Amino acid sequence: xxxxxxALVTGGNRGIGLGIVEGLAKENYLVIxxxxxxxxxxxxxxxxxxxxxxxxxxxxxxxxxxxxxxAAKYVSxxxxxxxxxxxxxxxxxxxxxxxxxCDIQEIESVMKVNYYGPLKMNKAxxxxxxxxxxARIINISSGMGALDDLFGEYxxxxxxxxxxxxxxxxxxxxxxxxxxxxxxxxxGWVRTDMGGIDATRSIDQGAxxxxxxxxxxxxxxxxxxxxxxVIPW
Ligand code: NAP
Numbered sequence: 327x328x329x330x331x332x333a334l335v336t337g338g339n340r341g342i343g344l345g346i347v348e349g350l351a352k353e354n355y356l357v358i359x360x361x362x363x364x365x366x367x368x369x370x371x372x373x374x375x376x377x378x379x380x381x382x383x384x385x386x387x388x389x390x391x392x393x394x395x396x397a398a399k400y401v402s403x404x405x406x407x408x409x410x411x412x413x414x415x416x417x418x419x420x421x422x423x424x425x426x427x428c429d430i431q432e433i434e435s436v437m438k439v440n441y442y443g444p445l446k447m448n449k450a451x452x453x454x455x456x457x458x459x460x461a462r463i464i465n466i467s468s469g470m471g472a473l474d475d476l477f478g479e480y481x482x483x484x485x486x487x488x489x490x491x492x493x494x495x496x497x498x499x500x501x502x503x504x505x506x507x508x509x510x511x512x513x514g515w516v517r518t519d520m521g522g523i524d525a526t527r528s529i530d531q532g533a534x535x536x537x538x539x540x541x542x543x544x545x546x547x548x549x550x551x552x553x554x555x556v557i558p559w
Pocket of ligand 1: 336337338339340341342343361362363366386387388389413414415416417439466467468469512513514515516517518519520521522525
């Protein structure tokens with residue numbers, strides 16, 4: 327089994343995920359880039375060509391349980407362990423509606439990716455994380471799911487991230503004593519396809535805390551982070 331630290335980043339083909347893949351590969355991790363679309367994943371690997379030796383692209387749609395199970399089998403066969411799982415892939419959904427206006431199908435489709443995706447990933451990859459060294463799960467959440475910010479538009483997204491935050495606390499408590507830490511983090515408002523061009527942060531800034539949490543000794547399990555600091559749930 328390799329001594330090199332191995333990280334898996336979902337939605338690693340673009341946006342903040344690609345920034346995390348790049349940052350971890352520069353820190354000499356072996357990074358498994360999860361990409362829903364193979365062509366897009368190959369393009370992303372080409373974009374990071376100088377770091378290519380540290381990146382292994384793997385097709386991964388986190389809304390498809392069979393795909394997740396197949397991915398876990400591949401990682402098990404190829405590497406035999408996982409040290410860091412970064413649940414980054416996410417969607418805002420098609421609707422900006424408040425909860426009283428939002429239709430249930432919209433909520434279900436956002437929950438399928440943002441809430442059930444990480445839940446299924448964590449279950450499928452837990453045996454590999456148990457074989458990892460100083461293993462961590464990092465859930466890329468959002469301040470829009472913080473309890474004191476649950477109002478207004480994007481209700482499906484807010485509910486999904488508030489749920490992801492709850493998962494983070496529950497799983498962290500479950501794993502106490504097993505040596506696997508779990509944290510959630512908000513990247514801030516980042517210039518990606520999701521964040522838009524008016525966002526205040528670069529992709530490097532948005533990716534920084536996830537890269538730091540992947541190995542920081544100071545990381546506290548069961549906490550919510552932004553800018554390398556604990557923030558309120
Ligand atoms: P983005 O640019 O829209 O990228 C989203 C990524 O998620 C893409 O790689 C996309 O893959 C992937 N994805 C979506 N559905 C997927 C699925 N079913 N299976 C696998 N991958 C899937 O978004 P981003 O801004 O980088 O956001 C990354 C994370 O940060 C998200 O969880 C988001 O909620 C969070 N966040 C972002 C901001 C911000 O301002 N940007 C703020 C707070 C939190 P495809 O290329 O195949 O679509």
